[in-house]
Amino acid sequence: MKSVATVHVVPSRRWPLLPVYLVIVLAALLSLHRLEDRLPASLWWQALVAPSPTDLRQLLVHYGDLPRIAVAWLCGAALGLAGVATQQVLRNPLAEPMTLGIFSGSYLGLSIATVYAPGLLISGRDGVALAGGAVALAIVFALAARRGISPLALILGGMIVNLCCGALSFALAISHYDLLSALMIWGGGSLGQHDWSVALALLVRLVPCVALLLLCMRPMAVFDLGDTVASSLGVSLRMTRGAALFLTLLVTAFVVSAVGVIGFIGLAAPTLARLAGARRLRDRMVWSPLFGAALLWLADQIAQEFAGRFGTTIPTGAITTLLGAPLLLVMLRRLRGRPDLTHAPAMQSDPLSSRALALTAGVCVLLLLVVIGLSLGVGRGLAGWHVSRPEEIGALLFLRLPHVVAAMGVGVLLALAGGIVQRMTGNPMASPDLLGITAGGAMGLTGALFLTASPGLPTFLVWCACGSVITLGALLLFARKSSYAPDTLILAGVTISAVFQAVSTIAVASDDPRVIVLYNLLAGSTYNVSAGAAGVVAVVALAALGAVPFCRRWLEILPLGAAVSRGLGVNISVARFALLLLSALLTAAATLVIGPLSFIGLMAPHMTRMLGIRRAAPLLFVSAALGAALMVASDWLGRWVLFPQEMPAGVMATLLGGLYLIVTMFKRNPRDASGS
Amino acid sequence: MNRRAMLSALLGAGALAATALSDVALAGDAPAATPRRVVVLDWGLTEMVLSIGVVPVGIANTRDFRRNFTACDVPASVVDLGLMFQPNMELLFALKPDLIVISPAHARLQAALERVAPTVTLGRYRSSEAPYSAARAETLQLARLLGCEARAEALLAQADMVLDHARTALAALPGASAVGGAKGRPLYMVNFIDEAHVRVFGPNSFYGELMMTLGLQNAVHSGAFSTTGFDVLGNVPDATLLYMKPLAPSVVNMMKTSPLWHAMPFKNDGRMMGLPRVPPDGCVLSAMLFARVLVDAFEQTSERTGSAKEHA
Numbered sequence: 001m002k003s004v005a006t007v008h009v010v011p012s013r014r015w016p017l018l019p020v021y022l023v024i025v026l027a028a029l030l031s032l033h034r035l036e037d038r039l040p041a042s043l044w045w046q047a048l049v050a051p052s053p054t055d056l057r058q059l060l061v062h063y064g065d066l067p068r069i070a071v072a073w074l075c076g077a078a079l080g081l082a083g084v085a086t087q088q089v090l091r092n093p094l095a096e097p098m099t100l101g102i103f104s105g106s107y108l109g110l111s112i113a114t115v116y117a118p119g120l121l122i123s124g125r126d127g128v129a130l131a132g133g134a135v136a137l138a139i140v141f142a143l144a145a146r147r148g149i150s151p152l153a154l155i156l157g158g159m160i161v162n163l164c165c166g167a168l169s170f171a172l173a174i175s176h177y178d179l180l181s182a183l184m185i186w187g188g189g190s191l192g193q194h195d196w197s198v199a200l201a202l203l204v205r206l207v208p209c210v211a212l213l214l215l216c217m218r219p220m221a222v223f224d225l226g227d228t229v230a231s232s233l234g235v236s237l238r239m240t241r242g243a244a245l246f247l248t249l250l251v252t253a254f255v256v257s258a259v260g261v262i263g264f265i266g267l268a269a270p271t272l273a274r275l276a277g278a279r280r281l282r283d284r285m286v287w288s289p290l291f292g293a294a295l296l297w298l299a300d301q302i303a304q305e306f307a308g309r310f311g312t313t314i315p316t317g318a319i320t321t322l323l324g325a326p327l328l329l330v331m332l333r334r335l336r337g338r339p340d341l342t343h344a345p346a347m348q349s350d351p352l353s354s355r356a357l358a359l360t361a362g363v364c365v366l367l368l369l370v371v372i373g374l375s376l377g378v379g380r381g382l383a384g385w386h387v388s389r390p391e392e393i394g395a396l397l398f399l400r401l402p403h404v405v406a407a408m409g410v411g412v413l414l415a416l417a418g419g420i421v422q423r424m425t426g427n428p429m430a431s432p433d434l435l436g437i438t439a440g441g442a443m444g445l446t447g448a449l450f451l452t453a454s455p456g457l458p459t460f461l462v463w464c465a466c467g468s469v470i471t472l473g474a475l476l477l478f479a480r481k482s483s484y485a486p487d488t489l490i491l492a493g494v495t496i497s498a499v500f501q502a503v504s505t506i507a508v509a510s511d512d513p514r515v516i517v518l519y520n521l522l523a524g525s526t527y528n529v530s531a532g533a534a535g536v537v538a539v540v541a542l543a544a545l546g547a548v549p550f551c552r553r554w555l556e557i558l559p560l561g562a563a564v565s566r567g568l569g570v571n572i573s574v575a576r577f578a579l580l581l582l583s584a585l586l587t588a589a590a591t592l593v594i595g596p597l598s599f600i601g602l603m604a605p606h607m608t609r610m611l612g613i614r615r616a617a618p619l620l621f622v623s624a625a626l627g628a629a630l631m632v633a634s635d636w637l638g639r640w641v642l643f644p645q646e647m648p649a650g651v652m653a654t655l656l657g658g659l660y661l662i663v664t665m666f667k668r669n670p671r672d673a674s675g676s
Numbered sequence: 677m678n679r680r681a682m683l684s685a686l687l688g689a690g691a692l693a694a695t696a697l698s699d700v701a702l703a704g705d706a707p708a709a710t711p712r713r714v715v716v717l718d719w720g721l722t723e724m725v726l727s728i729g730v731v732p733v734g735i736a737n738t739r740d741f742r743r744n745f746t747a748c749d750v751p752a753s754v755v756d757l758g759l760m761f762q763p764n765m766e767l768l769f770a771l772k773p774d775l776i777v778i779s780p781a782h783a784r785l786q787a788a789l790e791r792v793a794p795t796v797t798l799g800r801y802r803s804s805e806a807p808y809s810a811a812r813a814e815t816l817q818l819a820r821l822l823g824c825e826a827r828a829e830a831l832l833a834q835a836d837m838v839l840d841h842a843r844t845a846l847a848a849l850p851g852a853s854a855v856g857g858a859k860g861r862p863l864y865m866v867n868f869i870d871e872a873h874v875r876v877f878g879p880n881s882f883y884g885e886l887m888m889t890l891g892l893q894n895a896v897h898s899g900a901f902s903t904t905g906f907d908v909l910g911n912v913p914d915a916t917l918l919y920m921k922p923l924a925p926s927v928v929n930m931m932k933t934s935p936l937w938h939a940m941p942f943k944n945d946g947r948m949m950g951l952p953r954v955p956p957d958g959c960v961l962s963a964m965l966f967a968r969v970l971v972d973a974f975e976q977t978s979e980r981t982g983s984a985k986e987h988a
Contacts, residue, residue, distance in 0.1 A: 182873075185873060456786065
């Protein structure tokens with residue numbers, strides 16, 4: 001990574017493709033080394049053109065190693081090109097199939113098909129992967145359209161869809177583990193081949209897509225000029241954008257159905273091409289596929305080398321993600337024309353009068369009480385739904401009360417953390433998940449599960465706390481240079497989440513029996529909350545509510561922008577640092593109790609804003625009430641919807657949140673369209 | 677044919693004995709302190725409990741258990757408690773168990789479960805170097821807890837007999853050395869994960885230990901299992917391949933079309949056999965089933981090769 005950066009600083013016109021050569025030479029050396037292990041050099045040519053049918057070694061090279069390299073080239077090149085195309089037409093240096101949600105959509109589609117309609121997969125995975133990816137991409141766009149498809153809005157939309165698809169995949173994996181374990185191993189990106197059919201099928205499918213994309217190159221180049229100029233030149237931006245994205249979607253779906261999820265090649269290849277000096281679109285469209293092919297080839301060779309040396313399979317997709325995640329950080333320092341996050345979003349509804357505010361707050365509290373009543377008094381048994389009699393409630397209180405108290409506490413914590421993060425970053429789509437704290441906690445949980453012998457609850461707590469604290473420390477260190485600027489924070493969070501994703505991919509693909517426990521841990525569940533833990537969460541939540549009035553002023557002023565804030569006498573670094581620390585601690589406390597993956601932090605403040613509440617203090621208090629109500633409701637639904645299977649509250653909350661976002665999206669799109 | 681009939685008869689007798697004994701147990705002739713209402717949250721341990729004639733009141737994920745643990749007969753009275761690692765607590769509470777059997781992977785739940793009923797952690801046999809022997813030891817341990825030692829002793833004696841007969845049957849097969857057998861070829865025991873990956877079971881796996889007990893030679897020399905591409909199956913050229921059925925459609929397709937698969941030595945010489953599903957982490961009942969499906973598969977193959985020779 002470092003060497004590439006230097007190349008950028010001193011653009012070497014004579015050797016513009018030097019980094020590609022380096023990657024290719026490295027990959028080729030590893031491949032040759034592998035080939036040497038298999039076969040004496042004198043037989044290589046024979047193995048390539050006409051392998052002897054009686055020599056298994058030659059056949060392995062001819063039908064195993066060579067098509068594997070070909071598939072790596074094809075997929076890498078395709079993803080590289082897809083990356084350039086999306087980044088060009090969206091004018092967003094971070095857009096790629098992974099960040100746009102296509103991968104997770106395809107994977108979810110395949111999971112659903114494996115469990116409920118295996119018949120769909122007999123003829124191949126293409127159709128299902130395509131459908132899943134298309135739905136995910138459409139939702140990402142609909143979400144981002146509300147913010148004028150700005151670069152960061154797209155990434156956040158993609159992240160939301162990734163989280164939602166992830167939650168659904170989790171739910172399926174938990175309840176149908178024995179059916180999906182194959183998909184989990186394959187899904188990490190497995191390039192193993194046993195004949196030339198996949199390579200040929202990919203070639204046949206990709207060539208027309210690539211040809212069409214190259215045909216689009218001229219209209220696509222116009223995007224460099226900006227929307228206004230481009231439209232005045234008579235180019236239909238919408239048509240070009242649509243066509244390019246559709247082709248990208250096709251390419252990605254073909255790659256997913258052939259080799260599984262390969263993250264970050266689409267991001268890394270165009271970035272490297274640009275850093276190596278490819279400025280014009282034509283250059284980038286030639287070089288990025290080259291970089292992509294070389295990178296994936298190298299990653300796959302590393303994966304095979306590792307497997308050969310240590311005997312454990314590491315999915316190629318995890319390696320590309322691990323290589324790509326640091327690149328995101330490099331990117332973020334070079335991102336020219338950073339999206340303006342402090343730009344206040346258009347408010348859809350009018351502010352409330354104080355009487356209406358009191359009424360709204362009252363309704364929210366009432367809602368919370370109703371949900372608590374339901375949760376304590378209504379359940380399901382072998383005889384069906386029933387309302388418990390008072391003495392039954394008393395008898396079951398020791399089971400139900402900790403759930404309710406913990407759910408409330410966590411709801412409050414996440415809603416407050418979310419509200420603070422959204423206020424601080426001025427981004428209504430930010431959530432505490434995006435800071436990466438939850439991902440850090442999740443990494444801690446994964447470590448506890450795989451690195452200690454039959455860990456109990458205390459072990460998990462300690463590891464999770466360590467993960468969260470280390471992540472927080474890294475985040476603070478990293479963001480200090482930019483005075484904790486919002487976009488730096490969020491991109492760092494995305495990076496941490498990506499690293500965690502790679503780690504969990506490796507864990508899941510290890511085919512270890514403990515993977516199912518990991519899935520249960522990562523789904524965000526109130527299941528294991530003890531009475532003591534519930535009490536602690538409640539106390540922390542109350543303390544957090546008490547802290548709200550103290551940061552009211554900062555939260556009112558910071559969204560007005562850095563200049564205004566400084567003018568009003570706010571020390572921005574201090575304010576941001578304090579707020580970041582507070583929200584990170586709240587998130588960490590919540591993660592410790594129910595694990596990662598919760599949408600509450602995003603949803604509760606969002607809903608409150610939709611109700612028309614603007615001012616910081618009421619916003620935080622009402623969203624705390626809503627967050628608590630949502631969390632208790634998710635917990636209750638999770639316990640009874642699929643009776644006797646208990647779905648984790650985190651999964652239910654994410655699904656509720658996803659539904660809510662999609663509903664509001666359809667409700668509000670027309671107004672946005674007329675406004676823009 | 678005789679041997680197979682005898683094995684089936686032995687197994688049948690065992691099952692009958694199990695039912696009879698469980699009836700006795702239910703009639704309440706054991707001392708009052710012995711747990712009667714047992715909940716099991718782990719599949720392998722569910723088999724263990726069922727194998728010593730105790731019918732649990734509740735187990736995790738009944739539907740999938742029935743699909744995976746074909747050697748066990750789960751009565752309709754057994755309540756489905758939901759997910760293995762998140763059983764429905766209220767349902768569990770309503771069942772009023774007096775013992776909950778869990779595996780080490782449930783350590784996280786133990787404190788919560790203890791509030792409902794005493795728990796016992798078994799199931800370490802899985803990570804043992806000799807899973808089948810360890811499962812036998814744990815079966816005895818569980819039987820002492822549940823007051824049915826006699827039944828467990830009988831079960832283990834029966835298992836010894838079944839495995840003994842299977843061993844003799846395998847050794848005596850005329851074609852044994854051609855397809856694999858006591859003094860014959862090494863065997864790969866695998867599970868297909870997808871069209872490119874297999875799980876290969878080594879000598880320290882449940883299958884592996886049983887194969888050794890049955891006098892069969894494993895082509896893998898160490899470890900419990902590893903997940904790799906199927907190309908490693910070419911490493912031992914004279915090996916026979918045993919795989920668990922059913923195969924996914926994509927795997928069936930691969931076996932038809934892949935030139936690499938067709939070049940595999942066992943494929944060329946027709947040395948591959950599909951076995952009906954036996955769980956890779958089973959206990960004594962599954963062990964007996966495994967012995968039977970192995971003998972069946974070898975007998976069918978040797979009959980086929982025998983008749984082929986006659987035709988030739």
